[in-house]
Amino acid sequence: MIRLCAVDDVPAGEGRLVRVDGRPLALFRTTAGWFATQATCPHLEGPLADGIVADRSVICPLHERHFDLASGAPLGHECAALQTYSLREEGGEVFLVGDLLGDKPPAPSENLAFPELNPR
Amino acid sequence: MRIPGIVVVGGGIAAQSLCESVRELDAEVPLTMVCGEPRLPYDRVRLSELLASGEGPETLALRPPEWYADRGIETLVGRRATALDPERRRLDLGDESFEYERLVLATGSDPLLPPVPGLELAGVLPFRGPEDCEEIRAAVDSGAARVAVIGGGLLGLEAAYGIAAQGCAVTVVHLMDRLMERQLDPAAAALLRPVMEDLGVEVLLERQTECILGGERAEGLRFADGQEIEADLVVVSIGIRPQISLAVEAGLEVGRGIQVDDEMRTSAPSAWAVGECAEHRGMVYGLVAPIHEQATVAATSLLDRCERPYEGSLQWAKLKVMGVDLVSIGSPQGAQEAVAADAAAPAYRKLVVAEGRAAGAIMLGDTRGSEDLLGAIAGGEEVTDPVARLAAALEATVADLPDSAQICNCNGVCKGEIVAAVGEGGCGTAREVMARTRAGTGCGSCKGAVVELVQIATGGAVEEPSYLCPCRAQTREQLAAVIRERGFDAVSQVAGACGTGRECGQCKPALAYLVSEVNANRHREERGARFINDRVHANIQNDGTFSVVPRMYGGVTTPDELRRIADAAERYDVRMVKVTGGQRIDLLGVRKEDLPAIWRDIGMPSGHAYAKAVRTVKTCVGKDFCRFGLGESIALGVALEREWEGVYTPAKVKSGVSGCPRNCAEATVKDIGVVAVEGGWQIRVGGAAGATVREADVFETVETPEQVIRVATVLLQYYRENADYKERLYDFVPRIGLDEIRRAVLDPERAAALLERFRIAKAAVADPWLERDEPYHPRQFGDLDEVSGAAAPALAPVGPPPDGELP
Numbered sequence: 001m002i003r004l005c006a007v008d009d010v011p012a013g014e015g016r017l018v019r020v021d022g023r024p025l026a027l028f029r030t031t032a033g034w035f036a037t038q039a040t041c042p043h044l045e046g047p048l049a050d051g052i053v054a055d056r057s058v059i060c061p062l063h064e065r066h067f068d069l070a071s072g073a074p075l076g077h078e079c080a081a082l083q084t085y086s087l088r089e090e091g092g093e094v095f096l097v098g099d100l101l102g103d104k105p106p107a108p109s110e111n112l113a114f115p116e117l118n119p120r
Numbered sequence: 121m122r123i124p125g126i127v128v129v130g131g132g133i134a135a136q137s138l139c140e141s142v143r144e145l146d147a148e149v150p151l152t153m154v155c156g157e158p159r160l161p162y163d164r165v166r167l168s169e170l171l172a173s174g175e176g177p178e179t180l181a182l183r184p185p186e187w188y189a190d191r192g193i194e195t196l197v198g199r200r201a202t203a204l205d206p207e208r209r210r211l212d213l214g215d216e217s218f219e220y221e222r223l224v225l226a227t228g229s230d231p232l233l234p235p236v237p238g239l240e241l242a243g244v245l246p247f248r249g250p251e252d253c254e255e256i257r258a259a260v261d262s263g264a265a266r267v268a269v270i271g272g273g274l275l276g277l278e279a280a281y282g283i284a285a286q287g288c289a290v291t292v293v294h295l296m297d298r299l300m301e302r303q304l305d306p307a308a309a310a311l312l313r314p315v316m317e318d319l320g321v322e323v324l325l326e327r328q329t330e331c332i333l334g335g336e337r338a339e340g341l342r343f344a345d346g347q348e349i350e351a352d353l354v355v356v357s358i359g360i361r362p363q364i365s366l367a368v369e370a371g372l373e374v375g376r377g378i379q380v381d382d383e384m385r386t387s388a389p390s391a392w393a394v395g396e397c398a399e400h401r402g403m404v405y406g407l408v409a410p411i412h413e414q415a416t417v418a419a420t421s422l423l424d425r426c427e428r429p430y431e432g433s434l435q436w437a438k439l440k441v442m443g444v445d446l447v448s449i450g451s452p453q454g455a456q457e458a459v460a461a462d463a464a465a466p467a468y469r470k471l472v473v474a475e476g477r478a479a480g481a482i483m484l485g486d487t488r489g490s491e492d493l494l495g496a497i498a499g500g501e502e503v504t505d506p507v508a509r510l511a512a513a514l515e516a517t518v519a520d521l522p523d524s525a526q527i528c529n530c531n532g533v534c535k536g537e538i539v540a541a542v543g544e545g546g547c548g549t550a551r552e553v554m555a556r557t558r559a560g561t562g563c564g565s566c567k568g569a570v571v572e573l574v575q576i577a578t579g580g581a582v583e584e585p586s587y588l589c590p591c592r593a594q595t596r597e598q599l600a601a602v603i604r605e606r607g608f609d610a611v612s613q614v615a616g617a618c619g620t621g622r623e624c625g626q627c628k629p630a631l632a633y634l635v636s637e638v639n640a641n642r643h644r645e646e647r648g649a650r651f652i653n654d655r656v657h658a659n660i661q662n663d664g665t666f667s668v669v670p671r672m673y674g675g676v677t678t679p680d681e682l683r684r685i686a687d688a689a690e691r692y693d694v695r696m697v698k699v700t701g702g703q704r705i706d707l708l709g710v711r712k713e714d715l716p717a718i719w720r721d722i723g724m725p726s727g728h729a730y731a732k733a734v735r736t737v738k739t740c741v742g743k744d745f746c747r748f749g750l751g752e753s754i755a756l757g758v759a760l761e762r763e764w765e766g767v768y769t770p771a772k773v774k775s776g777v778s779g780c781p782r783n784c785a786e787a788t789v790k791d792i793g794v795v796a797v798e799g800g801w802q803i804r805v806g807g808a809a810g811a812t813v814r815e816a817d818v819f820e821t822v823e824t825p826e827q828v829i830r831v832a833t834v835l836l837q838y839y840r841e842n843a844d845y846k847e848r849l850y851d852f853v854p855r856i857g858l859d860e861i862r863r864a865v866l867d868p869e870r871a872a873a874l875l876e877r878f879r880i881a882k883a884a885v886a887d888p889w890l891e892r893d894e895p896y897h898p899r900q901f902g903d904l905d906e907v908s909g910a911a912a913p914a915l916a917p918v919g920p921p922p923d924g925e926l927p
Contacts, residue, residue: 051625059626062660
C-alpha cells in the first residue's frame, strides 16, 4: 500500500492531483467514498481532478465528459473508460492498494499510461 | 346611480373564479367586482408562503390589474358592501348605491375563534390574511421565540410550519386526538406527527384551551386539564365562519352559510352565492377546488344557460408544507380499506371503498398516482379488488389518464385542455401551457404532471427548461421555495432533501447559485458544488492552466497598474498577454498553484472573467474627451461596475455605456447597455453579439446617471431572482416579456424591495482573490505532495485497461 495523503488534504466533494513517483493520478473524496483514476480525460486530456464530483462520478472541467468513478465507465458518451485504482482509508489516511499483482515487482506495465499533465 | 349588469361582492378566489367563468362565456356583459380587502384577488391558498418569504401579497396576485382592464371588468378595491336590498336590486357601498341586474355574493369567511378569555390580548392573531402574516413576522422579528398555534387542521399546520421556518419554537395545540382529523385516519395522522416534529413543530393533542394567559400581551395558554405552556405569540387557526352578515341583514335564508340551490341561487331574486360563504345541501366548502366548481355553475346560471347543476364537490386537500407530500381525497375511512404503509419512510397509501366504489384515499410520503385515484373517486369507479386498485395507481402515469382527468385542482384544468394547448394552441413549452391554461399556477403541486403531459404531447422533442435539472423533476421556483422555507443554506442540504436525495454533478453549480441567491450570499459555501473556475477564481484553459483578468472598472487603468501587470506576467512566465473584447487585460497560461502569488503581486481585485457574474462594463471615452460626447460614459460605467462588482448572476452579464448614439461601447448588443441620448440616458437590455446576435430592447429612458444606476440595478436583481441558471438576459427577456419585467422593475414598491435585496446581497460580497491570504482550504490551489511508491510491492490498475474496453 502506498500512502497518498491524509483525509483532510482533499476538501470534501473535490478531487486533487497526486503524483506517485512522478506519475499523476486523480484522487477524489466523494460522499460515496474515495476513488482514484487516471489523471486526464481520454477525450482531450482535461485535468479530471479539477472536475465536478458528485455521488460516485466526475465531470471533466473542459468538455463535461462524465465518468463513473468506481468502474471508470463513460456515462452518456463514447469516450474510452478511465483506469481506476483501488484505495483504502485507514486511520485518517488514504492509501493506494498496490498489492493486487501479488509479490511480483511492479513490471513497467504498458497498461499503465500516465500522460503528463499540461505538457509544455 | 350607476347600473352595471353583474355585480360580484367579494375579492377572493371565488369572486375571481366567477369573473373568469363569466368572461369565458360572455365577453360583453357589464361586470363589476367589489373587493373588500385593499387589493385585487390573490391566491390565499398559498398564504403560508408569505410567512416564509416575507413578500407582499402582490406576489400571490391571481391576475395583474391589466387583466381586469383588458376584459372590461370594473374593480372597486377596498370598498365594502354595507347594505343590500334584493327586492329593489340595490347595493350600498357606504354612501354610494348601485342598482344591479344580477348579484353574486362571494364574501368568503372570517376566522373562527374559540370562546376563550384572552383573545383580545396583544400577540393573539388569526391566520387569515396577508396582514396577519406581516404581524406574525413582525412579532418574530421583535423577539417572539415561543409560538403556540391553536388548531391542528390543514391551515393550522401550514401556519405552524411557516412560523417554525423562521426559527421559532412552535407548538400546535389541537383539541382532537389526531392531526387533520377530517382528512386523515389515525394511522396516517400518527405518521404525520413525527414528520411535523422533525420540521420543528411540537404537537400537543387532546388539549382544550381554557384561556390565553397574560396581562396586556399573551404570555401562554392554560388547558382544561390545568396544564400551562408559555407563548409570546398565539396564532388561532381552528376553522372558518362563513361571512354572511350582509345576507342576514338583507333577509336571505341562511344556515351556517348563505343557502343556495343547485344553480347556486340564494333565496332572494337575482342573487347568487359562491365559495366559502355559501351553504349547499348542508355543506360549506373551505377548499379551493369546490369553489371553482361552484363558480363555473353560478356563471352559467347567471347568464341563463345552466345545463349542469351543481351537485356538491368531492373534498380534496393537499398539505402545503415543504417536503411533506400529503394528499387526502374524499372519505378518510370506510367499510372496506386497502392500506400500504412503510413506517420507516414514512409512507402511507390507502384506498377507501364504499358500496363497491372508490370513495376516498390518503397518500402520505408517496403521492404517486394521486391524479389517477382522484379521477377514480370523483367518478365513483367500481372497485372489486381494492388492494390491486391501490397498487395499480402506483403504476399510473399521466399518459394513462383520460382527457377528463383533472390535473390542476386549484384552477380546475383537465388533461384534455393541456394537451389541446399544445396541439391546437401551439404552445411548445410547459411555461407557455401554464400561462395559457393556468394549470400549475395555483399551489404549484401539479407542475410536474403538467411538464410530463407537455413532454408527451410535444413528442418529448422540446427541451424542457422548466426543471432545474432532470435529476430532480423540480423547477427552479420550487427549489427556491424549499430553500427559503426550510432555511437551507448549503447545497448538500438541498440535494439531500429534494428529488432522489443524491448529489448530481449536472445541477450542483445551479443549486450553488440558487442557495447563494436565496440566502443573499450568507450561505455556507461548499466549493465542491462549484465549477473549477469558481473554486480557484480563474478561468480554466484547454491545457489545464488558468487565465487571470484583473478588475479594471470601466476599462480604465493606470500606468502603475500596467507596470505591476507587466512585472507579474514576466515573473510567472505568462504565455500570452492579451487585450479582451471587454476592455480588460488577460494573462493566459498561469499555473493553478501560482494564482495566489500572481494576484498578490498584481494587487488588483478579481475581474470575475471566469464567473457567472457581472463581468465588464465597457465604456467609450464620452463627454470627457470625445467631441461628439453627450454624457459622461466613463464615470457612469465605472460607477455601475463598482455597484455590481462581485455579485453573481444566473449567467454572465456583459455591460457597456456609450456616451452618444454612435455607440462606441457597443451598448446595444450588451446584456445591459446604456446609451447617452439628448437629455438623458437610454437603458437597454437583452442584447447579444456572440453565437446569438440580438439588438438589446430599449427598457427605459431616464435623465440622470443616478437613475440609470438605480433602474439598471433593480433590473439586474430581477434577473438574479427570476432567471434559470445559465439563462442569459437575451433569452430571459423574450421569455418573460419586456412588459412583465417593466411592471416589476418600474413599480416603485417592487423596485424598492428588489433594490434592498440587491444591497443586502452585495453587502456580503468580498473580493474572491483575497483568498490568496485566507484560502478556503489549505490545498485550495495546490496538488497533493508527491509520494514514492518504491517501498510498495506493486501498483496495479483495477479498472479497465487504457484501451477503454470494459471487461
